[in-house]
Amino acid sequence: MTKPLKGERPKGLGLTRRQLLSRSVAAGASFVVGAGFVASGTAAWAMETTAIKPESMATLIQMARDIYPHDQVADEFYAIAVKGYDSAENAEQVEAGITELNAAATAAGHADYLSIGWEEDRVAVLKAIEGGVFFQTIRAGLVTGLYNQKALWPIFGYEGESFSLGGYIERGFDDINWL
């Protein structure tokens, strides 16, 4: 389900597809996790984890997508956005947050967050914890962690820096043609 983006692979991708699949188990519908890594279901990308459990990282990535769902944006971008939580400094709080999230999922009758098939059901679980510090920290972090990735901008049509190209004076600042 996840296509690799040419030239935009996240750092930390160090496993071959075969290595990956031989060492992994499914985590939810989108991810596979193994010892110390989480990867997309198609093994298009993988990320090693050092401080938090790979299942927790998979949960974070899914949570990130459910908070700011863009169907045209690949999982890599969400993975990069939450990668920083895999640190010794953050591990305890992140694991506690994931436990809180899974508890909310269980309370809603699911096995855990990642096993919920429909986005709207996962959103209902997020709603239950959205007032808490964990949710708000993850959400606030995504505002820059996700949307400030330059590689993501073209997906939204945003062109970024323009000074080096001479601005738009001769490159379509007034080229609207449908009014």
Added chain:
Amino acid sequence: MVAKFDLTDDSVVVIIGTGAGGGVLANELAQKGVKVVALEAGGRYLPEDYINDEWESFSQLAWLDARTTSGSWRVAKDFGGLPAWIVKAVGGTTTHWAGASLRFQDHEWKALTTYGAVEGASLLDWPIDAAEMAPWYEKAEDKLGVTRTGNRPGLPGNNNYKVFEKGALALGYKEVSTGRMAIESSNENSSRIACQQTGFCFQGCKWGAKWSAAYTDIPEGEATGNLEVRERSHVAKILHNDEGKVTGVEYFDAEGNLQFQAARIVCLAGNTFESPRLLLNSASSMFPNGLANSSDQVGRNYMRHTTGSVYGIFDKPVKMWRGTTMAGIVQDEARHDPSRGFVGGYELETLALGLPFMAAFLNPGAWGRGFTTALDHYENMAGMWIVGEDMPQSTNRVTLSDATDQYGLKVANVHFDDHPNDVAMRNHAYKQGMAIYDAVGATRSFPTPPYPSTHNLGTNRMSERPEDGVCNKWGQTHDIANLFISDGSQFTTGAAENPTLTIVALAIRQADHIAREMAAGTI
């Protein structure tokens, strides 16, 4: 040759802050032969330093020192430590401003007389009027090179403007144009290059096409040999003698060492939070409530303009980020017409944010598909900003917080509640703004809440009577003859117009007054 004055030289005028008020005042005084030391808390950044990247630029230029907030305004919830989006750098917020340069309408100088008393508002008339200000506005427009004034042509409209213009004309609006902007529209008769429609006006103009004190007034003043700008110098306290005259300022220099600069006159231009904060932090046994505060008006009547944004989504691309950030204006609603359900008026001005800031400001705190499906159509989005006159209220105020900054100085707490007039105006503006986009076939439009304030006004206001405000019609404080207010905090009321041109006009006028009084030996 850049001047260098001695710390003990008590013949200098010390100006605190180098933005639209302080930067212009510094140059104007220097041109008249007055010796000036300008103390600027931020560093010096020039066009080659500016960054076409919203967050990187924000880290480079924004005032990020601690502040706290209170009140029911949404900024306190969404951006509690960032009540204002203003700049800490030589040139101040003139690096960041979009360039809109509008004169007050004549009646706006007399808000109390025109609108009558408004319950809960502390309205006053300015002690000056349109006739008094007209020649100073003309000088300010010439200095800034304002389009559509003098013989300067208007700027061409970008895509965002074209959408806005078509919708506005369809609604029957008449006063629709690319506005009066302090952005060069032609390469003739100017030292500045014409606008290259690059966007990123908020991040500092890398062409120098937009007027900013950082690369105009400041170097011009320095070239006279009468102006010394000390950057990364954070003023902690204004000192005074037993006669109640100010004698100079204590400041932390770039190395963090506390220095004392003597002064004949001190002019305060640190913007509307820092200026009252400094007066309050300068309390003494003689002035226990802070300097120039016998009226208890220091910090009160904080105004931020009634703002908000409207974005429209269309079924085809707009690419609003291309070209000038503020590319056009509708002025029909700027009139005073109480039949709309509020006093005063508002301007509608196009505005564009890049994707990163759109994500941060579109609906702060929102998540899920209601939010993301709007961003999905970023390329097809058009945007505008509301600028309306808000009501001064004595309870909207800057006070000293218990929190302290990196120097151990108490920081400003900014309290703000909307007045019912502000709410009625904003809702009217939201409705009209959305109607503009609907008239061009928007498939979705939405009202976006106010951003951290960029227009910060009123906390040391000008008043005829000393008990109503902090300074007189020259910006001279009622209590202390050699202490002046030189920034937007002297605004008695905010009017509907972006404030920079008026701040600049007042600074030119104040320089004239100070130089004259110094020559006469009265200050």
